Amino acid sequence: MKSRTSYLVYFLILKNLQLKYKHSILGFVWSFLHPLFYLLVFNFVFSKAFSQIQHYSLFVISGLIFWIYFSGSCNSLSQTFIRNAQLLKSLNVNKILYPISEQGAELVSFLSGFLLFAFLMLYLGMTINISFLWIIPIILLFTIFSFSLGLILGSLNVFFRDIGILWNTLNPALFYLSPIAFSIDIIPKEYQFYFKLNPLYHFFFIIRNVLYEGTAPSYIQLFYCLLITILTLLLALFVYRKTRNGFISNL
Secondary structure, three states, X not given: OHHHHHHHHHHHHHHHHHHHOOOOOOHXXXXXXXXXXXXXXXXXXXXXXXXXXXXXXXXXXXXHHHHHHHHHHXXXXXXXXXXXXXXXXXXXXXXXXXXXXXXXXXXXXXXXXXXXXXXXXXXXXXXXXXXXXXXXXXXXXXXXXXXXXXXXXXXXXXXXXXXXXXXXXXXXXXXXXXXXXXXXXXXXXXXXXXXXXXXXXXXXHHHHHHHOOOOOOOHHHHHHHHHHHHHHHHHHHHHHHHHHHHHHHHO
């Protein structure tokens, strides 16, 4: 049974990757080109406005590659049960394997792009030292958080298709409310509290500690990210368990 489950997850990850890059000439290279296009636009539009940020390109790209991973994960998982409706109805397997495989495909794509961007970030001024190893648990936490939020969206979207539409509407707003192209220091202090209510702020904070500043993240910020991840995962499992029995009848 365990080997069958592992094979199914592998098969679904492969299927999702094939669908993602179907009829694409460049394939995985898009995981590098996508953030690169954003970086060029941000440099052209904002580099002068935020001239106080040293190594602005490195500052932007260190957050941008994680945002694209987060956004891609949530977009995919919000549709995972709907997209796999025929498999859900024909195969008697644990339904959670579908969002797990979606997340796995996004992780493979992200890591492919991240490895390529590591060379670019070195060129842009990234420091490689012992603190860089912190990126491994950060990616793990960020993956679990993205998966959890995506599982909530995917579970609810089966019953209320407005959820998917609402997420696509809010996604661009969340992008600009996250400190990706700007530092929160430019926000007046009386408004910074509201920006910090965004869970992504805390993840981008520790990501920049490692990739931009070359330092280890503070324990308090790591605690915030761990707490956010655990709470989101618990909520996701609660929503999934409450809704999973109604998936097939609503697809």
